[in-house]
Amino acid sequence: MSTEVGHTSLDIDKIRKEFPILDQSVNGKPLAYFDNAATTQKPRQVIDALTEYYSGYNANIHRGIHTLAEKATHAFEQTRVAMQTFINAGEKEEIIFTKGTTDSINLVAGSWGRKEIQKGDEIILSGLEHHSNIVPWQLLAQEKEAIIRVIPVREDGSLDMDAFKSLLTNRTRLVAVNHASNSLGTINPVAEITSLAHGAGALVLIDGAQAGAHLNIDVQALDCDFYALSAHKFYGPTGTGALYGKRAILESMPPYQGGGEMIRDVSFTHTTYNDIPYKFEAGTPNIADVIAMKAAIDFITTMNKSSMAAYESELLAYATEQTSSLPGFRVIGTAANKVSVLSFLIEGIHPFDIGQMLDARGVAVRTGHHCTQPLMEHFGIEGTVRASFAVYNTIKEIDQMVEGIDRIIRFLK
Structure with a gap:
């Protein structure tokens, strides 16, 4: 051989x-x-980034004015800029840090979904989906009495696009599909899926977990409404990732979790919320791993x-x-x-x-x-x-x- x-x-x-x-x-x-x-x-540079943070400038971010806090905040936010470039988002504010693809999908289901999905609305998934892109929508559909439709899979593992077209109706509110199948490797025609879904008035979420390490991603060219990624699938740390969302949609969504950072002003009678992306980043984030995620992006970009x-x-x-x-x-x-x-x-x-x-x-x-x-x-x-x-x-x-x-x-x- x-x-x-x-x-x-x-x-x-x-x-x-x-x-x-x-x-x-x-x-x-x-x-x-x-x-x-x-x-x-x-790669070594990801491991080194973790070690450097914890041994050199471990501090909480955004609210501190001392030197270590400012250094940590800068490094953290540099990853947001790197991710913006990595997937060609229009603005860095459209990048929300999450625990990964699963967390990103649950954020969309729990925030956008609870606000927008009504009884009788339809959500289209594909037969190729990971459980993480099935169960959150099932929970939402049960809560809202919505209907889930499924794009059939052909025997070669590709999607039946003719069947998908027939599933689209004026009740379709969301299409959620993966960019590439984790089980079979199938790369889905997500640009075409997005165009067809938008033609029917539906939004599109793309599960990009398997695309991060393999496919060039351009969310503006795809015109998708949401795109989810996990760092550990593209040479980065576990427990962190990102959700891309179009600014107008993110701004219209209610907070997903409450706590520090996602607020502007709090009293016992009324709370106002922070701007995006911080509105969706409650509490102390996974600072070290988000910083190391940039090292993973740099590794891929360099090659x-x-x-x-x-x-x-x-x-x-x-x-x-x-x-x-x-x-x-x-x-x-x-x-x-x-x-x-x-x-x-x-x-x-x-x-x-x-x-x-x-x-x-x-x-x-x-x-x-x-x-x-x-x-x-x-x-x-x-x-x-x-x-x-x-x-x-x-x-x-x-x-x-x-x-x-x-x-x-x-x-x-």
């Missing part, structure tokens, strides 16, 4: 040295980490996301080709347009057993329903084995996985 991919301009060996966790053995084998759709590993995506696509193509001749190997999700996710089954072998046996050979993959149970039910399966690739992965690691799968098949058949 080859040990090189195409003619990438990226120095993969140099990139790998920036990730301390990769230089280790698991069960006596070199670690091949293919669970990147769950969480990516962190060029298009180059990263091209390399990852080559890894996916190689893995798909090398596994295609394995007995009983079945890819779940064969859409033409995918991020670097290979979701598969092997006839007669449970995904959990495959995952455990690959782990014994140092290969980390994800098994199960990947928080997409409705999608698994659509395919008539309990779950899959998912190998998801990042820029620091290599052909040699894929060979290690393929060799492991081959041994599993020969051992269990």
